[in-house]
Amino acid sequence: MSGCRGPVDQNDQIPRVFVWCIGEELPDPVEYIEYGLEEEGVSWAVQSGFDGDGVAVAYDASVSSPLKIGVSVTPAQRVVVHHKQLPDDDPMFDIPHVTTETARKLGSNAARLAKGTPLKTVA
Helix, strand or coil: CEEECCCCCCCCCCCCCEEEEEEEECHHHHHHHHHHHHHHHCEEEEEEEECCHHHHHHHHHHHCCCCCEEEEEEECCCCCEEECCCCCCCCCCEEEECCCCHHHHHHHHHHHHHHCCCCCCCC
């Protein structure tokens, strides 16, 4: 499937889940979120350099995403998965200090939200 890191060209026609990272570096969970998205066959784009609260950044990503799904990752390894149609302060998932297994499941669930398939259980 198609994933990219860095800015998405304005003329890009590929519908993608947006994964936005708070801070300049890509936190460790990003790799595992990408694995989950790839396993489900959904395209994504990863960008760093965002500021703010994880929930607000994930919501902004969902509003910008053609698939209406946004994910934020903080330097403290907090992962938030949001859908554009949810209230801006009420994400689908908000998990602090994720493990690699949980990050992978959250990536899968972000993809499954886009596809409309049942979600995996996240502890």
